[in-house]
Amino acid sequence: MRVGDRLPPLEIPITRTLIVAGAIASRDYQDVHHDAELARQKGSPDIFMNILTTNGLVGRYITDHFGPGAVLRKVAIRLGAPNYPGDTMTLTGTVTDLDGATAQVRVVGANGLGHHVTGTVTLTLPEEAGS
Amino acid sequence: MTELYEQLTTYEGRPTSTSGVGKDLVNTPMIRHWCEAMGDTNPAYDGPGAVAPPTMLQAWTMGGLSGHTDRSGAYDELSALLDGAGYTSIVATDCEQEYLRPLRPGDRITFDAVIESVSPRKTTKLGTGHFVTTRMDIRADGQLAGTHRFRILKYAPAAREPKGTRPRPVINRDNAGFWEGVGRHRLLIQRCGGCGTLRLPWLPGCNDCGSPEWDTVEACGAGTVYSYVVMHHPPFPAFDPPYAVALIELAEGVRMISNVVGVPYDKVRIGMPVQLEFLRVDPELELPVFRGGEV
Ligand SMILES: [Zn+2]
Numbered sequence: 001m002r003v004g005d006r007l008p009p010l011e012i013p014i015t016r017t018l019i020v021a022g023a024i025a026s027r028d029y030q031d032v033h034h035d036a037e038l039a040r041q042k043g044s045p046d047i048f049m050n051i052l053t054t055n056g057l058v059g060r061y062i063t064d065h066f067g068p069g070a071v072l073r074k075v076a077i078r079l080g081a082p083n084y085p086g087d088t089m090t091l092t093g094t095v096t097d098l099d100g101a102t103a104q105v106r107v108v109g110a111n112g113l114g115h116h117v118t119g120t121v122t123l124t125l126p127e128e129a130g131s
Numbered sequence: 132m133t134e135l136y137e138q139l140t141t142y143e144g145r146p147t148s149t150s151g152v153g154k155d156l157v158n159t160p161m162i163r164h165w166c167e168a169m170g171d172t173n174p175a176y177d178g179p180g181a182v183a184p185p186t187m188l189q190a191w192t193m194g195g196l197s198g199h200t201d202r203s204g205a206y207d208e209l210s211a212l213l214d215g216a217g218y219t220s221i222v223a224t225d226c227e228q229e230y231l232r233p234l235r236p237g238d239r240i241t242f243d244a245v246i247e248s249v250s251p252r253k254t255t256k257l258g259t260g261h262f263v264t265t266r267m268d269i270r271a272d273g274q275l276a277g278t279h280r281f282r283i284l285k286y287a288p289a290a291r292e293p294k295g296t297r298p299r300p301v302i303n304r305d306n307a308g309f310w311e312g313v314g315r316h317r318l319l320i321q322r323c324g325g326c327g328t329l330r331l332p333w334l335p336g337c338n339d340c341g342s343p344e345w346d347t348v349e350a351c352g353a354g355t356v357y358s359y360v361v362m363h364h365p366p367f368p369a370f371d372p373p374y375a376v377a378l379i380e381l382a383e384g385v386r387m388i389s390n391v392v393g394v395p396y397d398k399v400r401i402g403m404p405v406q407l408e409f410l411r412v413d414p415e416l417e418l419p420v421f422r423g424g425e426v
Contacts, residue, residue, distance in 0.1 A: 012170075018168070021167070021168035022168045022169065024164075024168075025161075025164045025165040025167070025168040025169075025190070026165070026168075026187075026189070026190045026193065027190050027193035027194075027195045028193060029195065029196045042220055042288070043220065043288040050223070051223035051226050052186075052189055052190060052226075053168070053169070055186045055189075055226055055228070056165065056168070056169040056171070056184065056186045056187070057169055058186070059169075059171075059184060059185060059186035060169050060170065060171040060173070060184075060186075063171070063173045063175070064171075064173070068173050068174045068175040071185075071230075071233075072185040072186065072230055073229065073230055074227070074228065074229045074230070075185070075186055075226075075227075075228050076225075076226070076227040076228070077225065077226050077227075078224060078225050079222075079223065079224055079225070114363065
């Protein structure tokens with residue numbers, strides 16, 4: 001592995017079920033993540049994914065690729081365009097730093113509206129991959 | 132500094148939870164529900180010796196449906212202050228987590244949180260408001276297990292602007308004939324009276340020979356996309372970004388800027404054949420546009 005390496009993209013269909021299941025699994029009961037009518041009253045066209053779900057999906061994208069031996073050390077994300085039902089988010093990643101067994105990956109999750117999430121993940125690589 | 136902002140900054144450094152306690156011990160069912168929702172099949176989160184997904188960190192501190200009862204008043208006071216100023220909507224914008232040690236089923240979670248900063252008033256695409264950054268230290272059985280920095284925007288939603296009308300063409304004596312043609316559903320190209328060179332847009336004289344003499348030829352309507360850009364930002368009233376703005380090369384060889392219709396913005400391609408049509412955008416305005424895709 002080298003700096004500049006790209007991770008294969010991961011496409012995530014943004015279903016209503018994913019948004020609601022993610023909100024509930026993260027114990028986030030804000031109405032904008034499960035009640036379309038109340039979301040509209042607050043000026044949003046529909047329910048949208050909560051940040052904890054986005055965080056979970058970014059973590060999954062990294063460990064899916066690097067395997068169960070990889071350990072997440074730091075996940076820093078910024079949200080942009082919301083994930084609304086019916087959209088698809090494509091996660092892509094680029095290795096931006098490599099120091100021994102520690103790697104840094106820049107992650108972008110793009111949907112039909114633009115960048116839903118941009119962020120950086122720091123992880124300790126499993127032994128086989130680091131050597 | 133505004134009076135409100137001065138008041139808001141007094142909350143910087145104030146704790147929002149002191150010795151908060153996670154409502155549940157770290158546990159296998161909640162881990163499994165999380166993994167099911169995320170589609171995460173990592174074996175590290177399952178079976179004997181399982182750890183919790185690190186990105187679940189904040190989930191263990193959430194109040195859930197019944198909310199928090201052990202929060203200090205500072206966060207609620209700050210929220211009420213912002214609500215009172217009209218910043219009633221909330222959206223999470225940033226999350227930065229550091230994981231110092233894995234969480235395992237049975238761990239008892241405690242946490243302390245402090246309001247780290249409140250931004251000056253900012254105007255964003257969503258509306259105007261203040262960013263509030265909170266930092267939380269999370270402990271498992273008393274040991275620091277992770278830190279969680281969280282930024283939200285508390286804002287007044289931008290009023291949905293009434294959809295504006297498309298800009299009017301600037302019509303003068305040099306191009307009036309072009310717009311008269313559009314009114315009759317004819318796309319007229321100027322032809323130099325001196326050298327016969329075609330030109331579009333209309334100009335008072337020929338760029339090739341300088342002759343001021345001209346007549347017109349009607350475009351047959353066939354064309355191709357010579358180049359295009361997709362507009363995402365900034366948004367203008369009457370336009371819904373993203374949309375494609377294309378430079379169309381007409382069959383006669385001259386080019387004009389227009390919109391491609393009938394094709395999603397991200398399916399427009401250089402070389403795509405297009406056909407002229409006239410689009411009525413409002414009662415006073417018709418525009419020549421180009422239909423792509425099915426030609
Ligand atoms: Zn000429």
